[in-house]
Amino acid sequence: QVQLVESGGDSVQAGGSLRLSCAASRFRYMSLCMGWFRQAPGKEREGVATIYTGDSSTYYADSVKGRFTIFQDDAKNTLYLQMNSLKPEDTAMYYCAAAWGRSCRAALETGIMTYWGQGTQVTVSS
Numbered sequence: 001q002v003q004l005v006e007s008g009g010d011s012v013q014a015g016g017s018l019r020l021s022c023a024a025s026r027f028r029y030m031s032l033c034m035g036w037f038r039q040a041p042g043k044e045r046e047g048v049a050t051i052y053t054g055d056s057s058t059y060y061a062d063s064v065k066g067r068f069t070i071f072q073d074d075a076k077n078t079l080y081l082q083m084n085s086l087k088p089e090d091t092a093m094y095y096c097a098a099a100w101g102r103s104c105r106a107a108l109e110t111g112i113m114t115y116w117g118q119g120t121q122v123t124v125s126s
Contacts (some may be wrong), residue, residue, distance in 0.1 A: 002026065002115040004096045009120030016086050020120060022079040022096030033104040036070060036081045037111055038092035038122075047108035048094070049081060059108045063089075086124045093119040 003025035010018055020036065035050030049070035050059045058070050069082040079096060097113035107113055 002032070002098045004098060004115055004117035006094065006096045006117045006120040009094060009122045011123040011125065012086055014087055014124055014126050016124070017082070017084045018086065018122060020081040020083070020094055020096075020122070022081075022117060024077045024079065024096075024098065026077060030100075032098050032100055033102040033107050033113070034072070034079050034096070034098045035104065035107060035113065036079075036094055037097055037113075038090075038094045040089075040092040043092075045095070045111055047111055050104040050108045051079070052104045057104065059105050061108065083122070086122075088124050088126045091122060091124050093121050095119045 005023045008020040012018055031054035033050055033052055036048040037045050038048050039045040048061055048064055049068055051070045051072060053072055067085045072079050096117040099114040
């Protein structure tokens, strides 16, 4: 069982930055696929970025490449999403998720993960 708690969501102006955090009950010494997904009102949930904690391989949605960075801090059992150059279209509820035995590349596309956090709201105004 992996418990996930997100934080860091806020309201910012376009062009600003935010860092989301996801505190995991445990992932140190484990090989998990972890990731960030988002869902805007009236839209389907989409993958933002995933990371394989075993070797830190990362995968990004085209819409966030070059602006967002996913990374982990093993000592703190925490996953992060650094978001720069935010756009109004980035406005959504952001969810942290984790799964064992998943291809992180595939998980980004399918959104099929085992454990989910409650979400943290990001609002970007123009």
